[in-house]
Amino acid sequence: MTADLETRRTTTGGRPLQEAVSPQRLLRIGVLGAGHVGPVIARAAVTAGYQVSIATSGDPANIALIAQVLAPGAEPRWAADAVEESDIVVLAIPLHRFATFDPSLVADKIVVDAMNYWPPVDGVQEMFEDRRFGTSEVVAHRLSSSRIVKTLNQIGYHDLEDQRRPVGSPDRRALGVAGDDTAAVDAVAGVIERIGYDAVPLDSLRAGRVLEPGGPVFGVPLRRAEFEAAVRAAPRSPAPAQPFPMTLPTGDPT
Amino acid sequence: MTTAPSDAVRDSEGQATEFPLVLGLDTFGDLSGDADGRPQSHAQTIRNVVEEGVLADQIGVDFFGIGEHHTDDFPMPAADVVLAAIAARTNRIRLGSAVTVLSSDDPIRVFQRYSTLNAISGGRAEVILGRGSSIESFPLFGYDLADYEDLFEEKTSLFAELLKGGPVTWQGKTRAALHDQDVVPHTEYGPFPTWIGVGGSPQSVIRAARLGFSLMLAIIGGSPARFAPFSQLFTQALQQFGQPSLPVGVHSPGHIAATDERPARSSGRGGWSSSARSASLADSPSRPRSPSPSRPGREERSMSGRQKRSPRRSPQT
Numbered sequence: 373m374t375a376d377l378e379t380r381r382t383t384t385g386g387r388p389l390q391e392a393v394s395p396q397r398l399l400r401i402g403v404l405g406a407g408h409v410g411p412v413i414a415r416a417a418v419t420a421g422y423q424v425s426i427a428t429s430g431d432p433a434n435i436a437l438i439a440q441v442l443a444p445g446a447e448p449r450w451a452a453d454a455v456e457e458s459d460i461v462v463l464a465i466p467l468h469r470f471a472t473f474d475p476s477l478v479a480d481k482i483v484v485d486a487m488n489y490w491p492p493v494d495g496v497q498e499m500f501e502d503r504r505f506g507t508s509e510v511v512a513h514r515l516s517s518s519r520i521v522k523t524l525n526q527i528g529y530h531d532l533e534d535q536r537r538p539v540g541s542p543d544r545r546a547l548g549v550a551g552d553d554t555a556a557v558d559a560v561a562g563v564i565e566r567i568g569y570d571a572v573p574l575d576s577l578r579a580g581r582v583l584e585p586g587g588p589v590f591g592v593p594l595r596r597a598e599f600e601a602a603v604r605a606a607p608r609s610p611a612p613a614q615p616f617p618m619t620l621p622t623g624d625p626t
Numbered sequence: 627m628t629t630a631p632s633d634a635v636r637d638s639e640g641q642a643t644e645f646p647l648v649l650g651l652d653t654f655g656d657l658s659g660d661a662d663g664r665p666q667s668h669a670q671t672i673r674n675v676v677e678e679g680v681l682a683d684q685i686g687v688d689f690f691g692i693g694e695h696h697t698d699d700f701p702m703p704a705a706d707v708v709l710a711a712i713a714a715r716t717n718r719i720r721l722g723s724a725v726t727v728l729s730s731d732d733p734i735r736v737f738q739r740y741s742t743l744n745a746i747s748g749g750r751a752e753v754i755l756g757r758g759s760s761i762e763s764f765p766l767f768g769y770d771l772a773d774y775e776d777l778f779e780e781k782t783s784l785f786a787e788l789l790k791g792g793p794v795t796w797q798g799k800t801r802a803a804l805h806d807q808d809v810v811p812h813t814e815y816g817p818f819p820t821w822i823g824v825g826g827s828p829q830s831v832i833r834a835a836r837l838g839f840s841l842m843l844a845i846i847g848g849s850p851a852r853f854a855p856f857s858q859l860f861t862q863a864l865q866q867f868g869q870p871s872l873p874v875g876v877h878s879p880g881h882i883a884a885t886d887e888r889p890a891r892s893s894g895r896g897g898w899s900s901s902a903r904s905a906s907l908a909d910s911p912s913r914p915r916s917p918s919p920s921r922p923g924r925e926e927r928s929m930s931g932r933q934k935r936s937p938r939r940s941p942q943t
Contacts, residue, residue, distance in 0.1 A: 442828055530847055530852050
């Protein structure tokens with residue numbers, strides 16, 4: 373169980389923040405959610421040079437003004453279109469809406485899980501109450517056809533833009549990037565690096581539990597070395613005593 | 627439409643173009659402590675808040691707000707009653723909720739209570755509608771938090787109808803329909819100012835503009851400058867919906883004390899003492915000020931301290 377907490381250097385990151393790269397060479401990013409978090413991520417991604425679309429469950433006309441003012445350059449789309457035209461989908465919806473999110477919408481896609489479970493604010497969600505599993509493990513179980521990567525959940529949405537720094541800045545903040553699919557983690561780590569953060573890959577969603585609320589790196593601005601040390605010092609998550617339950621608790625409409 | 631203060635600067639068509647800067651304080655009614663730091667009773671805490679409101683009026687504060695809460699730490703479920711007590715002993719300061727948790731309340735009752743406060747205070751009542759930072763009112767009044775969005779959407783729309791004055795005809799999913807219903811007491815000087823408290827959800831900003839409510843930004847973390855685009859979004863949304871200009875308010879946590887050293891030592895419970903009496907006016911809510919990642923200050927939080935300023939004068943980066 374030690375391996376899953378090992379951090380490794382990303383193989384795709386390290387490009388300078390403002391490096392001029394033709395948009396064609398960059399991945400396309402679709403942000404699902406136009407609440408607190410979605411427009412902030414969209415704006416950061418646009419600034420980093422990505423082609424970005426943003427969508428909610430409804431008509432893109434409803435978020436046109438939000439996109440125009442808060443994330444200029446991000447294209448408002450219907451959700452299906454945003455996903456279709458993206459290489460990486462960022463799921464930035466309130467976690468309590470996840471139970472009604474259609475898994476087929478993001479099948480076969482790399483999906484960034486930027487969500488957190490906040491019972492005191494959002495209320496208890498039965499699906500995420502089994503604390504043997506990280507919230508992204510539950511997300512991955514439900515989105516079983518997608519490649520889930522956990523990141524962007526651990527930084528305040530109001531900090532995401534302010535704390536971006538070019539590669540090599542002494543105060544460049546590190547963000548954990550966790551997933552079971554190494555290629556997906558590397559792809560997302562590249563985006564994190566380009567947006568302006570040091571990406572610290574974690575080899576599994578299970579290991580990504582260290583990124584959750586209450587964990588040692590959650591909401592804490594740490595540089596890479598500090599971040600890696602904090603992750604190493606964190607208590608190891610025991611392997612679950614039993615495999616993931618095949619049927620999810622109530623709240624799952626599927 | 628409903629919330630432009632009467633002393634706003636207006637253009638030749640009567641459109642408000644600039645709003646006065648208003649400085650206010652608000653409180654959650656934190657359980658106070660005595661001189662030795664021992665917690666005082668709920669009853670004494672409520673009486674203390676009345677005194678704070680009266681003192682705020684005397685020292686020139688423009689607005690005093692009370693955030694609805696239902697907990698042992700914040701025994702303040704009936705802010706309107708407390709505000710009424712303050713109203714009876716003052717004649718200048720504006721008095722409002724900060725916030726009223728409308729989703730778990732009845733819009734008609736909220737309108738009635740605040741139009742009653744408006745009558746008692748001679749037109750000094752205001753309401754900030756929101757969700758609040760905690761969720762205890764939902765189980766307490768038998769609501770499901772999962773219905774929050776639907777409840778808030780419907781109840782704010784009904785509240786907007788009530789504010790127009792005159793008989794109300796309204797239909798929704800969360801309560802019985804109203805047909806040509808007269809709701810009393812009628813307000814004396816037109817609708818009282820009504821705001822929607824927004825913690826960071828742009829869709830809540832849009833809703834406030836659509837319904838013609840003013841915008842109160844609840845800044846509880848991060849750089850305040852980060853919120854400037856919300857003011858811009860609000861202004862543009864008002865234009866899109868054909869609404870007149872409306873003021874934008876900013877809430878910021880704070881702590882005022884007699885000396886620079888005192889705030890660091892006297893935050894939270896037990897901060898009340900006779901020597902720091904004015905300090906307690908602005909006792910910041912005793913909530914953790916830890917960083918609040920992705921899902922923090924959901925929209926419509928309670929607030930403590932605010933400014934109203936013209937959207938046109940707000941920094942817009």
